[in-house]
Amino acid sequence: MIYTLIRQLIQIISCRGYRIQGSCMDAHVSHFGPAMSDASEEGELLEVKKGPWTVEEDARLMNYVSVNGEGRWNSVARFAGLKRTGKSCRLRWLNYLRPDLRRGNITLQEQLLILELYSRWGNRWSKIAQHLPGRTDNEIKNYWRTRVQKQARQMKCDVNSKRFRDTMHNVWMPRLRERIESLSAQPGDATDPVSKPSGNPAVYRPVQSGSSVFYSSFSSENSMASSDSYADNSLASDGSCITEGPNYQWPENWLDLPGGQEYESSYWADEMDRMVENLWNDESIWALQKQLFDD
DNA sequence: AACACATTCAACCGCATCGGC
DNA sequence: CGCCGATGCGGTTGAATGTGT
Numbered sequence: 001m002i003y004t005l006i007r008q009l010i011q012i013i014s015c016r017g018y019r020i021q022g023s024c025m026d027a028h029v030s031h032f033g034p035a036m037s038d039a040s041e042e043g044e045l046l047e048v049k050k051g052p053w054t055v056e057e058d059a060r061l062m063n064y065v066s067v068n069g070e071g072r073w074n075s076v077a078r079f080a081g082l083k084r085t086g087k088s089c090r091l092r093w094l095n096y097l098r099p100d101l102r103r104g105n106i107t108l109q110e111q112l113l114i115l116e117l118y119s120r121w122g123n124r125w126s127k128i129a130q131h132l133p134g135r136t137d138n139e140i141k142n143y144w145r146t147r148v149q150k151q152a153r154q155m156k157c158d159v160n161s162k163r164f165r166d167t168m169h170n171v172w173m174p175r176l177r178e179r180i181e182s183l184s185a186q187p188g189d190a191t192d193p194v195s196k197p198s199g200n201p202a203v204y205r206p207v208q209s210g211s212s213v214f215y216s217s218f219s220s221e222n223s224m225a226s227s228d229s230y231a232d233n234s235l236a237s238d239g240s241c242i243t244e245g246p247n248y249q250w251p252e253n254w255l256d257l258p259g260g261q262e263y264e265s266s267y268w269a270d271e272m273d274r275m276v277e278n279l280w281n282d283e284s285i286w287a288l289q290k291q292l293f294d295d
Numbered sequence: 296a297a298c299a300c301a302t303t304c305a306a307c308c309g310c311a312t313c314g315g316c
Numbered sequence: 317c318g319c320c321g322a323t324g325c326g327g328t329t330g331a332a333t334g335t336g337t
Contacts, residue, residue: 074322086322091306126325142304
């Protein structure tokens with residue numbers, strides 16, 4: 001027991017590589033270093049920088065990883081000339097610099113999938129993130145806490161309660177499907193990028209045209225399934241898509257809009273943004289929630 | 296314009312787990 | 317089998333930003 005505690009303590013000290021000297025969020029706290037081997041070898045104290053990353057640090061990290069690949073994060077920190085911990089480098093890469101990251105608001109389809117997967121796995125954020133290409137566990141976790149949990153708080157119910165689960169399955173998820181379908185039902189009007197305001201090209205990446213597997217597996221037919229059976233309608237226990245087989249891999253363009261509209265410079269980008277923003281402020285959702293629990 | 300309060304999200308932390316030796 | 321460094325995960329924090337008064 002005591003041994004385990006001591007070991008953990010040593011690990012924390014060596015992992016963090018410094019002795020705390022200020023508040024944890026100070027941007028340029030000086031720390032005493034660490035890596036005892038380094039300290040003994042070099043006979044000097046190394047600083048570990050914390051707080052927001054600078055453009056130069058990002059460039060160094062990107063450059064190093066693009067040449068040497070991911071992994072061995074402590075080495076990355078050392079050889080890229082970054083005064084950061086390996087953990088900090090890893091996090092920065094995974095959550096911000098990775099080239100395959102998808103930026104911008106969480107789309108309706110993604111929101112629906114998050115609700116689906118949360119109801120199956122709970123707060124296994126990294127596992128959920130594996131099924132949302134380009135999204136990070138941090139992003140999903142933040143989305144959950146700032147949007148969904150907030151909604152739960154306003155309902156004055158616990159996220160682990162039956163009431164919350166029922167609302168999720170019987171109100172939010174069907175409403176998301178409705179919105180997704182209502183958007184997919186009006187492609188003619190929505191595809192004119194000239195007469196409609198354009199989206200932010202920096203936010204949305206261009207995507208290939210193509211049909212949406214995702215859409216085909218979430219039809220309105222199962223939109224009001226009971227909370228107990230719901231989760232099995234479209235996802236296998238490992239999260240794969242039953243419709244497409246247990247080992248189905250989501251295609252790269254699985255989040256494409258129906259009909260092959262592109263996000264970039266399209267009316268769809270703005271429309272999706274608007275819908276996402278409005279979902280949690282939707283009066284009719286409150287009415288439905290009320291109706292559900294007044295019965 | 297100035298301030299207070301609310302919200303968002305990047306980055307941190309501690310702990311758990313993995314994998315090489 | 318146990319040790320130990322590296323990595324991964326989920327919870328938390330607080331600076332930056334947005335919104336209301």
